[in-house]
Amino acid sequence: MRHIISLLMENEAGALSRVAGLFSARGYNIESLTVAPTEDASLSRMTIVTRGSDVVIEQITKQLNKLVDIVKLADITEGKHIERELMLIKVRAADKEPRAELKRLTDIFRGRIIDVSESTYIIELTGSGDKLDAFIAAIDPAAIIETVRSGSTGIARGEKSLQIN
C-alpha cells in the first residue's frame, strides 16, 4: 500500500540525512521525499511517499518517531487528505499544429504555459501523481525534452492538522 507520511522536524543540519539514512539502512523504500521550512523557522516539514505492508509502515512510523530530531509525525493516508505534486515539463513546440495541440491539452489538464520560445513550451502542472502521469501519457513522447517533478506533498482535510501544541 502507498502511504504519505508527513512530519515536522527540527530545522537542523543533518536532520534530512537521518531520515534518508533510516530508510536505506532498514531497507524501506522511498517513492518521493520533499522538505522545506515552515512558517516557524525552527521546524521543517517533510513529506515522504512510501510503499509497504501494514507491518512495514508501522515500523517506518515507529522508527521515524524514534529519531530525536523528529517532533511530530502522521500518516495522512489514514484519513481524508489532499495530495499535490508540481511538474514542470519542457516540450518541443516548433510547428503551429503541435503548439495548438499542446495548448489545448494544457488547458484540459488545467496547467499553464509559463515559458515560450520559438521551438519550446514549458508547461506547469499541479495535481496528484496520477494526473501528472496522465498528462505525460497524453502528449507525444518524442516531444518531451525534460520533466521535473517535485514529489508529492499532502495535507489532511478539515480540522485535522499536524502542528506542535
Added chain:
Amino acid sequence: MQLSGGEIIIQFLKDEGVDYVFGYPGGAVLHIYDALFRQEDVRHILVRHEQGATHAADGYARSTGKPGVVLVTSGPGATNAVTGIATAYMDSVPMVVITGQVATASIGSDAFQEVDAVGITRPCVKHNFLVKDVKDLAMTLKKAFYIATTGRPGPVVVDVPKNITDPNIKIPYEYPTTVSMRSYNPTVKGHPGQIKRAVELLLAAKRPMIYSGGGVILSGAHAELTQLTRELGYPITNTLMGLGAYPATDKLFVGMLGMHGTYEANMAMHDCDVLFAVGARFDDRVTGDTKLFCPHAKIIHIDIDPASISKTVRVDVPIVGDVKNVLNDMSREIKASKRKPEAAALQAWWTQINEWQSKDCLRYDRNSVLIKPQSVIEKLYEVTQGDAYVTSDVGQHQMWAAQFYKFDKPLRWINSGGLGTMGFGLPAALGVQLAHPNATVACVTGEASIQMCIQELSTAMQYSLPVKIVNLNNRYMGMVRQWQEFFYESRYSHSYVEALPDFVKLAESYGHVGMRIDKPGDVEAALKEAFALKDRLVFMDFITDQKENVYPMIAAGKAHNQMHLSSERELA
C-alpha cells in the same frame, strides 16, 4: 565562571558527576586534554586503542548503570571508536562519546585527520551532535547525557571542532541543571488499560512463560521482576542480555533461552499459552523462525521502545513504558484483582517442565582427559562463589559462560550480545574493575577474541587493574569451527589460528602473571591461586578440548522444539 570550550567540557563532566573518562589524545582534542591536565576530579584512563576506550566505558556503564564517557580525537580516533559505539548501540548501553573534529573553517576540506564523524556514526548512535558554537557546548553536552541515559539508553556522539575548544576564547559557563526537548519525550508509564488486559491474560494462563531481557537490567527492575515471578510461581527464562535479572539459582529459573538456551527453556517457550516478554526484543538468536515462534501463545510485551514492539513477532498486549514502572503497576493490579493463578494447571505445567529438565541438556563428558571448557566455567563459578563480575568476548566461551556461570545478581554479566564484538571482554573488564575496585572481575575469553584488543593489557598494568583472564584456548575460532563442522562438512576454512603467541610470556612481558593449565586436574587449583592474587592481573591460559561444541543448539531459522542436544543425542 569564564571558561574556554576545553575547560567547559571538563567542568561540565565534573558537574555531571562523571568520575572516569576513557580516552586517547590527539591533535583535535589537545585543548581538551590540556584542561583535563589542570584538574583532578575527572580521572582519565589512557587506553591503547580507541576501541578499547569505548569498550572500557561500556563495561563501566553496564556494571554501574551510569553512562560511560569516552574522549577521542578526530579522524582515526573517531573511526577506531565506531566498533565500540555500535556495540553499545546494539545493547542499549548509555554512553557519551566526545570526538575531536578539525576546526569549523576546515570542515569539508579533507583536512588532516578529518572524517565526517557525525555521518559515520549516525546509523549506530541514539543521536549525535556537531557543536558549531562554543555557546552551545554546555547545553549540547547536557542533551547528550540526557538522551544517552533516558528512554531506551544508547550512545550519543558529540563532535567538537578544535576551534570550539580554543583556550583564548572564554565565555560565561553555568552548568545546565535541566533540559527539555520538544522532540524527545520517552514514555515511561504504562497504559493502565493495557496493564489491566495484561494482568487478566497472565492470570488466566495455563502454561505461562516469562521471557525477560536486558531491559529489566537497564531499568533496574530485577527486584520487581523477582517479586512478581515468585508471587505467580511461573517459570522464567532470561535472554543472554538479561542474565542476572532473575536469580539463576532460583527454582523458577529454567535457564537461558534461544540458540544455545536450555532444552527446558526453549520447549517451554514453544508450548506456552501465555508469553510474558519483559524488556526483551525478540532477537533472531532468541526466536529462531518467527513463523514457528511460540505457536500457541498470546504474547504480552513490555518495552520502553515502541519500535521494539511487533517488530519481528506480533504481540497481543503491547505495553510501552519503563519496565520497573509497569511491573509495579502490574503487581498492584494483581493484588487488587484478588485472583490467583490456576493451581492445578500450573502444577501440570511444572510437571512437564521438570520432565524436560530431567534431560540434563547441559551435561558434558566429565571424565575427559582433556580440559572441557564447561568445567572451567563451573570451577570459576565455584571459586568466585558466584559473586564475580564476568565479562566475555564472543563465541563458544561466551555461550559456556552464559550457560554455566549462574548469575544471581544484575549488572554482573557483561558481554556483547547484539553486535557480537570480539575484543570486547578485556577492555570491558577494565571498565568494570575501575567502577568496582574491590570486586572480583573475570574476563572469560578465547585465544582468538583476546587478540583483538590484547593491547589493553598495557592499560591494565598502568592503572593496576587486577582482572583475571580466563582464556579458553582451543586453537580455533571455536564458534566458526562449530558451524563449519555442522554446516560445511567440516571444512575448517581459516578458523584455525596458526602461530599463536605464548600467552604466559605475553602476559609477563606486560608485567602481569601468566599461567598455563593443560590438565583437567589442575583447573581448580589454578583458579584458586589466580584469584588469591588480589592485586595482580592473572592471565590463565587453559588448553582445552579443541573439538568441544556448544549444546544445545537450534540452527539458525529453526523452531524452539528443533534442538540438537549433542552430537549423539540428536533431538527431542
